[in-house]
Amino acid sequence: MSELTTIARPYAKAAFELAVEKGTIESWNDMLFFAGQVASNEQASSVLAGMPTAKAQAELFNKICAEQLNEQGQNLVKVMAENGRLIALPAVAELFAKFKAEYDKEIEVDVISATPLAAAQQDTLVAALEKRFARKVKLNCSEDAAVVGGLIIKSGDTVIDGSIRGKLNRLATTLQS
Secondary structure, three states, rough: HHHHHHHHHHHHHHHHHHHHHHOOHHHHHHHHHHHHHHHHHHOOOOHHHOEEEEEHHHHHHHOOOOOOHHHHHHHHHHHHHHOOOOOHHHHHHHHHHHHHHHHHHHEEEEEOOOOOOOOHHHHHHHHHHHHHHEEEEEEEEEEOOOHHHOEEEEEEEEEEOOOOOHHHHHHHHHHHH
16 A cells, blocks of 8 residues: 555645646545546456556546546546556545645544534534644544543544543553553
């Protein structure tokens, strides 16, 4: 996976810089998401792999995505096909989305609780997290009965374990040392 990310980074960066320059970040994000979905489809990738030339691969891919890709998006597909990099399109889409989130100063936060959070609780949590991270926060809420009570909050490398189970584990570790 890290190899694909390394391959995809220059393509994603170039596409993002062009999108910022032209003011078309959202449309590029949509285009790359769709193209990434097509490239990761098993049937489509097996058909594309059977194509004799990179030009044929690019033409077929662009026909499949004709409604969703503009001329610049189709040019990106051609360049990636010529370099044998169509397999990296899902990683390009993922990196582009990360660049977009960074540009928009947004962050996704996973919140795990024992029971579903009420809308008011989510609003309070969003306000506190926006203050802490100095970014717009998008919550991804899920439930896990093993949490017992409290919350586990994850965003990238940051983990805030305010669950009862986490507190009990920390207490047990402290008592044993």
